[in-house]
Amino acid sequence: MNHQDDILLWKYIDGDCTPDESDAVQKKLAEDAKFRKAYAERLKLHGELRNMEAEQPSMRFSMRIFESLPDLYGRFTIQPLIRPLWARAFLATLALLVIGFSTYAVLQVDPSAASSSGALSETVHDLTQASERIPYSLMTLLAALSAGFLILVWLDRRLRKRIVG
């Protein structure tokens, strides 16, 4: 066995031979008993090396690494369901509506009646009348929208807190 044969055999075992080299090796394997023996030896060693088993670290190895990891990377970022800008706009609109309604109701109160006797009952009466002028369905719709919106914001914040921690 010469050095070139050694190299050729390992190339053949590794599957790195060109078609011509493979043919040459196969021909020699068929004809030369010494070459066949040399190949068998190397193939056996190759098989044994492939059967090597990995070493295992101690049981708590991965846990120890995990516990020593610093906080280097950003936490999970989950976009809020409703953007803070929209939430603020909604709340501002709601506040404007309440103020608008209150102003409208106050303006409906008769100032002369307010100064006479029984002023309180008159004022309450005027306010009730003013509120009755706003359609009931509109009031219900606004109340439902506001309640739904507030529940959604609350749920969104609670779920994000639970997932992200």
Next chain:
Amino acid sequence: MDEDVNLVRLVRTGHKPAFKQLVERYEDYVFTITFKVLKSREEAEEAAQDAFLKAYQNLEGFEEKSRFSTWLYTIAYRAAIDMARKKRLPANSIDDDASFLQLEDEVFATPVEQMQDEDLQAQLAVAIDKLKPDDAAMITLFYLQEMSVKEIAEIMNLTITNVKTRLHRLREALREILSRQLKQEIQDLL
């Protein structure tokens, strides 16, 4: 997409448990590399832990051009070699004729009768343990981790030709060392 890359991306967003998955997936292989280089379980575990921490800290440096395992083994190999240097373990390779001869002397110093009683796999483990740190790492990467010559060259910072030459010489050296046992084993095959 590569599952490792998915996990790496998850870690980058701050999801630490994804890194634990990566550690669990590669701990045996990383530990084997450091152990083959350092020959001591305690030091190998320290180097492997160091490698995983470095990998975590430099995760932004993983450019996803190569496999995650190649990138991780490069860090592990360097951590082990650094520790070996601190320990003053000889890190030169079988390419160096003097160290090559030293390797053979050491292995043949083991009583042949005792060697013959053990099976080939055990003898092989003994022979690999006697190798120089980077030779042991090379054979481990090639066979246990099934890395390509190109990947080994990348990990060990060598040329492809150099890796091929060294692998050839290394396997021939192991064959020489185990020739008696190998001849016995193949007699049934021929």
